[in-house]
Amino acid sequence: MNSSVKKTIPELMGRKGSTQPGTPKKISMVTAYDYPTALLADQAGMDLLLVGDSLAMVVMGYDSTVSVTMEEMLHHAKAVRRGAKNAVLVGDMPFGSFQTGPDEAIRNAVRYLKEAGMDAVKLEGGQHQAHIAQALVRAGIPVMGHIGLLPQLVSQMGGFKVQGRDAAGAQKLLDDARALEEAGCFAIVLEAIPDRLAGLITRSLRIPTIGIGAGVECDGQVLVFHDLVGLYDRFTPRFVRKYAQAASVMSQALIDYKNEVEAGQFPGPEHSFTIKDDVLETLYGEK
Ligand code: KIV
Numbered sequence: 001m002n003s004s005v006k007k008t009i010p011e012l013m014g015r016k017g018s019t020q021p022g023t024p025k026k027i028s029m030v031t032a033y034d035y036p037t038a039l040l041a042d043q044a045g046m047d048l049l050l051v052g053d054s055l056a057m058v059v060m061g062y063d064s065t066v067s068v069t070m071e072e073m074l075h076h077a078k079a080v081r082r083g084a085k086n087a088v089l090v091g092d093m094p095f096g097s098f099q100t101g102p103d104e105a106i107r108n109a110v111r112y113l114k115e116a117g118m119d120a121v122k123l124e125g126g127q128h129q130a131h132i133a134q135a136l137v138r139a140g141i142p143v144m145g146h147i148g149l150l151p152q153l154v155s156q157m158g159g160f161k162v163q164g165r166d167a168a169g170a171q172k173l174l175d176d177a178r179a180l181e182e183a184g185c186f187a188i189v190l191e192a193i194p195d196r197l198a199g200l201i202t203r204s205l206r207i208p209t210i211g212i213g214a215g216v217e218c219d220g221q222v223l224v225f226h227d228l229v230g231l232y233d234r235f236t237p238r239f240v241r242k243y244a245q246a247a248s249v250m251s252q253a254l255i256d257y258k259n260e261v262e263a264g265q266f267p268g269p270e271h272s273f274t275i276k277d278d279v280l281e282t283l284y285g286e287k
Helices: 009-013 035-043 070-083 102-114 127-138 167-183 195-204 246-262 277-284
Strands: 027-031 048-051 088-092 120-122 143-148 187-191 209-212 220-223
Touching: 035 048, 035 070, 048 070, 048 220, 070 088, 070 102, 102 120, 102 127, 127 143, 127 167, 143 167, 167 187, 167 195, 187 195, 195 209
Parallel strands: 027 048, 027 220, 048 088, 088 120, 120 143, 143 187, 187 209, 209 220
Antiparallel strands: none
């Protein structure tokens, strides 16, 4: 468990350059979607909690992140806020909440800050979305960028594929990253890109990079909570390390409970409440 120190965006930005030995420690980020996951991640000392639109898949059971709405994201973000005390909280802008233009993007991002208590928002997209990121930053909303594999555009990208493997693709990602830095983003997520390209992008920026499937040279790392603890069974990307097998622990608990209920072994006396004999006698006239 970690001591209670509220983290800040400037403090995290100061961790830039953690790729060199002897420099500040790297930035840790994980997704959270509800009160208990936020509480656990915050108590573990996580720097950033992302209310990711991945909740469409890992919590709501959709096949992609496209379906989740702003209202649904806010509902989860509020629960995360109640569980987290110290981490910087980032609300993911769902598909359709920012693409129509800066006005709607600001309106939705403001809701994250005012209604759900988020500290910042994240949006997917590089050069094409830099003007939206800039408008949000100018409106006083801290923005985290997200480039590389963009799950909201997964059908356009031909599936969950590594990005930036050829020269043109790699150059585009470098240009995307620079455009987002120029727009005022305080950090950028790099998803599913080759490790040395992520290293090059990281070194070419003044703001931190947070990698997911982007190798160890980023300034920080992010994973989806359900992947990390082993709670999502449909698909595990190669870049995930499962730190636990939560699904099998939970599944065994449910089987044990069901069996004990059926066998009359639960509840035991220790889970039951007593009543005095004389009180019962007044009801039934017997002990
Ligand atoms: O929604 C999400 O979980 C994300 C992470 C993959 C960065 O955007």
